[in-house]
Amino acid sequence: MTSLTSREWALAARPVGMPKAADFQMLTGEAAAPADGEIQVRNSWMSVDPYMRGRMMDRESYVPPFQIGEVMQGGAVGRVTASGHPDYAVGDLVSSMAGWREAWTAPPDMAMAQKLPGDSGLPDSAFLGIAGMPGLTAYAGILRVAELKEGDTVFVSGAAGAVGSAVVQIAKLKGCTVIGSAGGAEKVAFVESLGADACVDYRQATNYSDLLGALQAAAPKGVDVYFDNVGGDHLQAAIELAKPFARMAICGMISQYNNTDAAPGPNNVIQIVGKQLQLRGFIVSSHADMQPAFIKDMATWIASGQMKFEETVMDGIAEAPTAFMGLFSGANRGKMLVKLG
Amino acid sequence: MTSLTSREWALAARPVGMPKAADFQMLTGEAAAPADGEIQVRNSWMSVDPYMRGRMMDRESYVPPFQIGEVMQGGAVGRVTASGHPDYAVGDLVSSMAGWREAWTAPPDMAMAQKLPGDSGLPDSAFLGIAGMPGLTAYAGILRVAELKEGDTVFVSGAAGAVGSAVVQIAKLKGCTVIGSAGGAEKVAFVESLGADACVDYRQATNYSDLLGALQAAAPKGVDVYFDNVGGDHLQAAIELAKPFARMAICGMISQYNNTDAAPGPNNVIQIVGKQLQLRGFIVSSHADMQPAFIKDMATWIASGQMKFEETVMDGIAEAPTAFMGLFSGANRGKMLVKLG
Numbered sequence: 001m002t003s004l005t006s007r008e009w010a011l012a013a014r015p016v017g018m019p020k021a022a023d024f025q026m027l028t029g030e031a032a033a034p035a036d037g038e039i040q041v042r043n044s045w046m047s048v049d050p051y052m053r054g055r056m057m058d059r060e061s062y063v064p065p066f067q068i069g070e071v072m073q074g075g076a077v078g079r080v081t082a083s084g085h086p087d088y089a090v091g092d093l094v095s096s097m098a099g100w101r102e103a104w105t106a107p108p109d110m111a112m113a114q115k116l117p118g119d120s121g122l123p124d125s126a127f128l129g130i131a132g133m134p135g136l137t138a139y140a141g142i143l144r145v146a147e148l149k150e151g152d153t154v155f156v157s158g159a160a161g162a163v164g165s166a167v168v169q170i171a172k173l174k175g176c177t178v179i180g181s182a183g184g185a186e187k188v189a190f191v192e193s194l195g196a197d198a199c200v201d202y203r204q205a206t207n208y209s210d211l212l213g214a215l216q217a218a219a220p221k222g223v224d225v226y227f228d229n230v231g232g233d234h235l236q237a238a239i240e241l242a243k244p245f246a247r248m249a250i251c252g253m254i255s256q257y258n259n260t261d262a263a264p265g266p267n268n269v270i271q272i273v274g275k276q277l278q279l280r281g282f283i284v285s286s287h288a289d290m291q292p293a294f295i296k297d298m299a300t301w302i303a304s305g306q307m308k309f310e311e312t313v314m315d316g317i318a319e320a321p322t323a324f325m326g327l328f329s330g331a332n333r334g335k336m337l338v339k340l341g
Numbered sequence: 342m343t344s345l346t347s348r349e350w351a352l353a354a355r356p357v358g359m360p361k362a363a364d365f366q367m368l369t370g371e372a373a374a375p376a377d378g379e380i381q382v383r384n385s386w387m388s389v390d391p392y393m394r395g396r397m398m399d400r401e402s403y404v405p406p407f408q409i410g411e412v413m414q415g416g417a418v419g420r421v422t423a424s425g426h427p428d429y430a431v432g433d434l435v436s437s438m439a440g441w442r443e444a445w446t447a448p449p450d451m452a453m454a455q456k457l458p459g460d461s462g463l464p465d466s467a468f469l470g471i472a473g474m475p476g477l478t479a480y481a482g483i484l485r486v487a488e489l490k491e492g493d494t495v496f497v498s499g500a501a502g503a504v505g506s507a508v509v510q511i512a513k514l515k516g517c518t519v520i521g522s523a524g525g526a527e528k529v530a531f532v533e534s535l536g537a538d539a540c541v542d543y544r545q546a547t548n549y550s551d552l553l554g555a556l557q558a559a560a561p562k563g564v565d566v567y568f569d570n571v572g573g574d575h576l577q578a579a580i581e582l583a584k585p586f587a588r589m590a591i592c593g594m595i596s597q598y599n600n601t602d603a604a605p606g607p608n609n610v611i612q613i614v615g616k617q618l619q620l621r622g623f624i625v626s627s628h629a630d631m632q633p634a635f636i637k638d639m640a641t642w643i644a645s646g647q648m649k650f651e652e653t654v655m656d657g658i659a660e661a662p663t664a665f666m667g668l669f670s671g672a673n674r675g676k677m678l679v680k681l682g
Contacts, residue, residue: 054615061615062585062615062616231610231611235610236606244403250613250614251614252614253610253611253614256611262608262609263608264605264606264608265577265605265606265607265608265609265610266606266610267603267604267605267606268603268606269572269576269594269606269607270572270594270597271622272591272620272621272622273591273592273593273594273622273623273624274395274402274403274622274624275403275622276621276622276623276624276627277620277621277622278619278620278621278622279613279618279619279620279621280613280617280618280619280620281612281613281614281615281616281617281618281619282614282617283614283615283617286617
């Protein structure tokens with residue numbers, strides 16, 4: 001058992017507005033030979049996700065902030081290279097929160113490690129996307145939080161993203177009409193290829209009225225469900241489009257994450273009363289109890305070809321900040337990943 | 342059986358911003374002797390309510406707009422003066438939606454008339470307030486929509502109003518800590534006299550920070566439930582104060598009803614995600630199934646002295662527009678009523 005050198009990313013400075021390269025700092029660490037109860041893992045993939053922007057801020061939140069100069073955390077999958085833990089053997093595939101680094105050594109619990117099935121037929125990277133946290137986010141959000149019913153008309157913003165693209169497909173599988181929004185012709189085509197009945201290119205909308213008009217044309221009778229990944233104008237348009245008793249799963253607001261000042265909220269919140277709308281924010285970890293049903297359904301859907309997923313892959317640990325920053329310029333189609341192995 | 346002369350209020354013009362006297366026009370009508378299936382009623386009380394402002398606008402909504410030149414509608418109670426309907430006798434007490442007038446003749450269903458108990462021990466006017474629509478709004482909103490639980494810390498805006506003052510008392514009866522907001526020292530004292538643990542005078546707050554600071558001082562650990570009658574800064578402050586998983590019953594936004602332009606929404610809607618908040622708009626008519634339980638509970642609470650209510654009474658049909666306009670300047674404590682009989 002030998003130690004492994006690990007290149008690792010720390011936060012160099014708290015980003016102000018859009019994150020930039022200088023906000024990140026590469027360190028060189030070492031994943032020691034594991035002591036009793038520890039495992040040593042070489043990560044093959046790491047995840048970058050929009051929620052990480054929140055952890056870069058120094059504020060109270062549902063997860064503690066990243067500390068300046070310390071290695072960041074995030075989803076990763078890798079293989080056990082040495083084990084001091086009876087439940088783990090060399091070669092086991094594990095997911096963990098020990099991302100932003102090439103290798104690590106820790107007790108599995110401390111790294112929030114989970115052993116993954118070696119025989120799933122899925123590529124390892126899927127456990128960071130469609131079969132991982134973004135997939136469960138989509139599943140719990142649309143089925144439980146938004147209380148999806150067959151026949152609903154559903155609007156999904158950020159429909160080409162890791163979460164959004166899964167939401168589109170789950171809603172179609174459940175017999176719904178699905179309207180998406182995405183940025184650019186290529187993503188719109190991707191969303192339509194997933195089965196969406198229509199997809200609006202928000203980059204073609206030069207202002208809010210344009211966006212609203214395009215969505216109204218796509219859903220002339222309004223929407224029963226909105227799955228929000230974007231916030232801002234998209235949320236306001238969704239409130240405008242909402243039918244009475246519409247339900248909204250508020251999953252994220254990527255349009256807001258880099259704001260330096262508080263942005264005005266939707267100017268039509270008063271419609272929440274008259275239309276009797278329900279808006280529910282949620283975080284995937286509150287729905288961990290759905291994991292078994294999720295894995296079962298998702299495996300079935302993927303095996304039968306009913307659930308497609310795409311990945312945007314950047315190669316090598318050096319690209320991790322670029323991959324992360326790309327989330328905010330819409331550089332990804334499907335899950336954004338960094339290949340390490 | 343004779344006809345009754347009835348002074349009646351029509352909308353003369355659609356109000357722009359704050360309603361003014363010239364937006365209303367008094368007509369003189371006649372309540373004819375009732376035909377078969379009709380009843381003739383002399384109203385003794387009529388209600389003015391914030392929701393009526395919405396009906397003065399020409400827009401699609403959950404109730405059709407008032408028409409220019411036509412007599413408006415609203416809650417009223419009165420006594421049957423002549424009856425062509427087998428279920429109604431002279432002297433019966435009835436509630437109806439045939440307000441804004443002194444007398445009327447119609448089939449009971451068309452006027453949305455309901456026979457009221459003559460032996461309730463309650464003053465007739467209570468059926469327009471604590472034992473009527475505002476009371477049921479409070480009851481359904483706090484118990485069902487906001488899913489009130491014993492031990493919750495509850496923030497109620499507009500706590501001195503017809504709905505708010507009932508919410509405060511129901512929440513106290515259910516073992517909660519209750520923080521109210523109201524405008525002016527007299528109303529604050531009233532809210533505290535209802536049992537609220539604290540009440541913030543929003544007129545003492547010269548800006549949003551002041552308001553938020555006062556509320557934070559009153560609820561330093563945050564709130565589990567918000568009952569919104571006010572909107573605007575109050576809603577934004579409630580989102581700021583909200584604990585994780587807080588529930589909000591969005592009942593009304595009186596601060597917004599006279600806006601001529603769309604007002605920016607809360608600048609902190611992003612907290613809906615991280616705090617996993619639930620915001621639910623509602624309209625009392627969707628909760629009519631709670632009426633029997635409401636009447637039973639409310640009668641018990643009033644009889645035992647656990648439920649107090651106040652009324653602000655203006656005298657005579659001529660005062661009806663003034664009473665209505667007074668809702669927006671906070672002229673009422675408890676239910677605003679016009680005495681007709």
